[in-house]
Amino acid sequence: MTRHIIISLLTICLLTANAQHVTATPTAESLNDLKDIQARTVQTVKKVLPATVSLFSAKTGASGSGVIINKDGLILTAGHVIRGAEEVTVVFPDGKQANGTVLGANYTRDTAMVQITEKGPWPLAEIGNSKDLRSGDLVLALGHAGGYDPVRTPPVRFGRIIARSIHKFISSDCALIGGDSGGPLFDLDGKVIGIHSSIGTSLSANNHASIEGFRDDWDRLKGGDTWGRLGGSALDDPDAPVLGIQTMKTARGGVSVSHVFEGSPAQRAGIRERDIIRSINGRRTPDLRRLHLILTNYSPGNDIKVRILRGEDVITLEVKLGKRGEILRRRR
Amino acid sequence: MTKTTTIAIVLLSVTHVNIHAQDGVRMPDPYEQLSNREIATLKKQAISFFSAAEPAVKTASRSIVNVNISGKRVAYGTVVTNKQGKVVILTKWSEISNPRRSINISTVSGKSYSANVDGVYPEHDLALLTSDAPLKPLDLKKMSNPELGSFLAVARPDGKVDGIGVVSVMSRSLREEDKAYLGVMMDFSKAGKNGVPLMQVMPDSAAKKAGLRNGDIVMSVNQVPILGAIELRNLLQRLVPGSETTILYRRNGDEKVATVKLGSRADNAGIKRVPRERMERMQRMGTSINRVRSDFPSVVQSDIPINPEDTGAPVLDLDGKLVGITIARSSRIKTFITPAETLLRVLASDPNTVTQADKNRPQSNLRDEANKSSNSSEDPASRIRRLLRDFDK
Structure with missing residues (x-):
């Protein structure tokens, strides 16, 4: 009897110790x-x-990573990886390939979804919880760094959460590089807690869109909605064709311009804030997704005709497309 | 602290500014978001990992020397054997090959010894030094071939841990000529359902010799069904050049079989990789890299952050078994390690003389001039501080 009590007490102590271990920063x-x-x-x-x-998209030339999160082949990735693409080729670490259809994206959070079109079951990683993540929590990053390489598996990186950031981003010291974008950040149980988004100049500045941000937007993303502000990640393609505008919403059958960047092609062509872009070279632009899809058919330096609704007037402006990278540099 | 309003983005600035996927939003440095207490906790955590791994590097650390040129460490060296009363030290060749100034080695006690280059293995960028330093060789046969994701610790002469990371990628060749080559062009834009049509069979290629023609549709390779051009390419690159490969294909509706003796050199066309120029810019973000950092015949890839002058040091698993020797800091995300098994094989072969090595040096070795950092005489505390990065502002 006494022994039982002692054992129970010991168990309780162990449990308490365990419980503390869960909340404290893991040390070795x-x-x-x-x-x-x-x-x-x-x-x-x-x-x-x-x-x-x-x-990867043969159309846009973008190459990134993603992670399958259910057996039917739903993929989480970064918004900037699939921008301008409707179809992507999905390549597995074992060398196999499949086709993917781009669903929705929230560019502000740099989140996006892709659906594999072939029937599963596909290998998957479960999604986890990023809400309770704390500085010091141990994490793993995987991703096809540098693009797909058939003679190696996606490099594994070990690290820890450094901080939480704006727009539900989290940062870790798992070093990332081009090609990793869209790849998964896991907790040590293998649950997806983030998607690689951008890097800073220090080795500990690696930013991931958190799974929390995905959860908030789940139905919209899955339903194919595309919204949010596009940004300037070093992991993103600086040679992509751009107008040099920010858009926050759709209005009156077009994309409403919320900001025109200084020295951008849009500014030179006379596009203004609150203009509504209705079509490009005769192809309608009811939303941001369509606008990006159309833009990827052109290259920087191409002239395009942009049909705009300004107040009650309909005007057509000619814009010489610029490079994403140039606009970022100008905004330094 | 967290500015969510529109501020200018700084692209590749040297300050700790994140370049972010936000339009007009400056991502603050992660450390800026932390309290002093949180920063201290992170620091303590890192130190705990480094200290915990110390027993694993203890024995190996006794076999490490500093390899110095003009009084400055350019690499570490690992004592691997004795020869005619001298110790033989393995180090990174390209870090001592130029300029041709005299090399000396120093031990943890501070004593210096002269050293001579006794031989070179240019393919592996390894050099053999001989010296009178009274050190015990590392037992290369106590080796380990750790699994993907296993922890690795780099040893340093003072018995401390130089860096911790994991096995990012298992041992592989980085050389193009080790990839098989069929010699066909395919359409990568579409994933086919019924085999891969060959757009063009290159003259004098392995495919041509085996009788393949333009328009043939490849159905399977070595009995593995092929659904798309990427699959075919991936499979080919994993085969060994010179190996016999069975290709099932369709021509005018008939199924035929070709036996192909594969060539070498990979055909990388068609697959989207991150453009070279952009990659090179990112490779150096937050790190310094070695001049010679590619084309190794056999390396394990790890995420251990090391300095270029930390190459030539032994890497241990948590049981203290030798995984290999650091051979290059290659980018922001990767450190290459020459595996112990390769080292044993290399050491059993005859090295080049320095003169031969100069002649045989691969072109790529001369291609890049990386800036080298100068943290040669770093003490453990500052080492940890640097590894924790960005604290002391």
Whole structure:
């Protein structure tokens, strides 16, 4: 009886210790602690690697990563990876390929979804929870760094959460590079907690769109809605054709201009704030997604005719398209 | 602190500014968002990892020297054997090959010894030094071939851990000539359902020799069904040049079989990779890289952040077994390690002389001039500080 009590007490103590361990920043007090973390890492990598795919669009030339999160082939990726693309090629770490259809995107959070068109079941990684993440939580990043490479699997990176940021972004010290965009950040259980979005100049400035941001927008993203503000990630393509405007909403059958960048092609052509872009070279632009799809048919330097609704007037302006990178540089 | 309003984006600035996927939103440096207490906790956490791994590097650290030119460390060296009363040290060749000034080595006690280049393995960018330094060789046979995601620790002469990371990619060749080559052009824009049509069979290629023609449709390779051009390319690149490969194809509705002896050099056309220029810019973000950092015949890739002059040091698994030797800091995300197994094989072969090595040096080795950082005489505390990055502002 006494022994039972002692054991119970011990169990309670252990549980308490465990509970504390969950909330405290994980440290490694001994080589054995490290080995425990290593065992989880190795296990997790095995589990989630097959679901870490490469995405590329022959049309836009963009190459990024993504992660499959259900057996039917729903993929989470970054908004800037699929911008301007309707179809993407999905390439698996084992060399197999499939076709993907772009669903929706929220550019402000740099989140997007792609659906594999072929029937599953596909390898998957479950989505986790990013709400309770704290500085110091251990994480793993995978992604097809540099683009798909058939002679290697997507590189594994180990690190920890550094901070939470604006627009539900989280940052970690898992170093990222071009091609990683859209790839998954996992907790040590292998649950997806973020999607790689951008990098800063320091090794610990690697930003991921959090799964929380995806959850908030889930139905819109899945339903094919595209919205939000496009940005200037170093992981993004600086040679993409742009007008040099910001758009926040659609109005009166077109895309409403919320801001025109200084020195941009749009400004030179005379596009103003509150103009509504109705069509480009005769092709209608009812939303941002259509606008991007049309733009990817052109190259920087091409002249396009932009039909605009300004108040009650309908005007047509000719715009010489610029490069994304040039607009960013000018805004330094 | 968190400015969500429109502020100018700074592109590739040297300050700690994030370039973000936000229009007009400046992503603050992650550390700016933390309280001093949180920063201290992160620091403590990193130190705990480094300290916990120390037992794994202890033995190996006794076999490491500083390899110096003009009093400055340019690399580490690992003592691998004894020869005629001297120790033989492995180090990174390209870091000592030029300028041709005299090399000396120093131990943790501060003692310096002269050293001579005894031989070079240019393919692996490894050099052998001989010296009188009284050090015990590392037992290369106590080696490890760790799984993907396993922890790795880089040792340093003072018994501390130089860096921690994981196995990012298992051992592989980075050389183009180690990839098989069929010699066909395909349409990558569409994923086919019924095999891959060959747009063009290149003259004198392996495909041509095996009788393949333009318009043939490849159905399977070595019994593996092929659904698209990317699959075919991926499969080919993983095969060994010179190997016999069975290709099932359709011509005018008839199924035929060709036996192809694959050539080498990969055909990388058609797959979208991040453009080279952009990659090179990103490779250096937050890190310094080695001049010679590619085309190795066999390397393990890790995310351990090291300095270019930290190459030549042993990398251990958590059981203290040798994984290999750091051979290059290659980019923001990767450090290459020459595996222990490769080292044993290389050491069993005859090295080049320095004169031969100069002649045989691969072109790519001369291609790039990276800026080198100068943290050679770093103490453990500042090392950890740097690895924790960006704290002390």
